[in-house]
Amino acid sequence: MNKNTCMSCGKELTGRIDKRFCDLHCKSSYHYRRSLEEEPRFYNKVDNQLKQNRRILKSYNKAGKATVRSSTLKDKGFDPHFFTHYWKNTKGDVYLFVYEYGFLKKMENQIEKYVLVQWQDYMKKGRS
Structure with a gap:
């Protein structure tokens, strides 16, 4: 030019x-x-997916704890490979968190589901 x-x-x-x-x-x-x-930068892809995962988890977990079919979340664009941290309870279950919203994969009647939780203060101490 x-x-x-x-x-x-x-x-x-x-x-x-x-x-x-x-x-x-x-x-x-x-x-x-x-x-x-x-081409979108790797950082942008990860950040966008984390934001989308958080938005989806928040929308399906209004009461602080819920159980949802994994296919329902994945159909909305949820990708369980993108999370910010984890918490392990005394039973050995590992909850993956996207900021303050967590999820745990469970099989129930041969259907993959996620137990959704919200971060609580007692989780800071590690094992409860």
Whole structure:
């Protein structure tokens, strides 16, 4: 592109010789369009999945504890491989957490389900 035209809208530029955009809107628009063309970064993929997992767990766990078929959550976009931390209870069950919402995989009548819980203060101490 010609050095004297805006890289976003193509308007002729006035002012500094090294100017690339006519205003902040064009600069922002150019970089936004460019970011859409790039492959999403690994960090963004993980962060987006964690946010989605948290949103899904929160929506199915209104009372603090619930049991839901794993297929129901997965159909909404839940991916159990993305979690932030875990907690192990005295029975040896390992709950995986996405921030304050946890889940434990269980088989019930040959159906895979998740027991959903919310983080409690007593869990800080490790084993309860």
